[in-house]
Amino acid sequence: MDRFVVKRSAEEPGGDGKKPRLEEEAGGLPHPSQPSQEIRAQGLSLEYRLLFGRAEADAIFQQLEKEVEYFEGEQTKLHVFGKWHNIPRKQVTYGDPELTYTYSGVTFSPKPWIPVLNHIRDRLVLETGHTFNFVVINRYKDGEDHIGEHRDDEKELVPRSPIASVSFGACRDFVFRHCDSRGKNATRHIKPIRLQLAHGSLLMMKYPTNVYWYHSLPIRRRVLAPRINLTFRKMMAVDKKESILTT
């Protein structure tokens, strides 16, 4: 388990400067009952908090299950290391119509916003002061569904903009690993950072986290219930992207 630094947020009264104990529990994880936690390591800057209470989170989860329409057909397949695979989860993007999103050589167009997504987005603006124009939704039907290590380094992202990851449904482990500590030829030994992302929670991934840290949602066979994760982003429109390349 890693020793990452945890600080109470500024708005929480009664901060006594003591380090809250949270990393020695079952998976070394901030538990959702704590209001707001900063998680820092070299080049990593996260903020974890509960965004919705139980009842509201339940209602949103049900609405997401009813109203979100996931990609089908070709958009459910991925070409990696010379082979085609079905992605081990369901996925879709919603957002402002002029935006696009590319990863692993595939470009996605967003579906138009729907009320439940606007509801979450409005809450994010209220609680974080940041605006978002795009969201990637991943649905993990159970602990077998997962996502491998990657960075959110798409060129369409507004430079240095934070990514807001909102979770509903089953609580899942979430792992960060530093780019220099991966693989056999790792140049540094930086321990992975493990979190749990609970029902109704928000994880803010702030600059420069995605420059140095990969993250993944590993398989957890004991998890039997579905989880829906929404990563809200701030993207640039096409003309803006081109102009930045020539500037």
Added chain:
DNA sequence: CATCAAACAGTAGA
């Protein structure tokens, strides 16, 4: 041209 991968499969160790 060098880098490297949003995937899995195989293996070792707990």
Added chain:
DNA sequence: ATCTACTGTTTGAT
């Protein structure tokens, strides 16, 4: 007997 973590992939895109 599971489960998890880690390594290698090897080819096309960037």
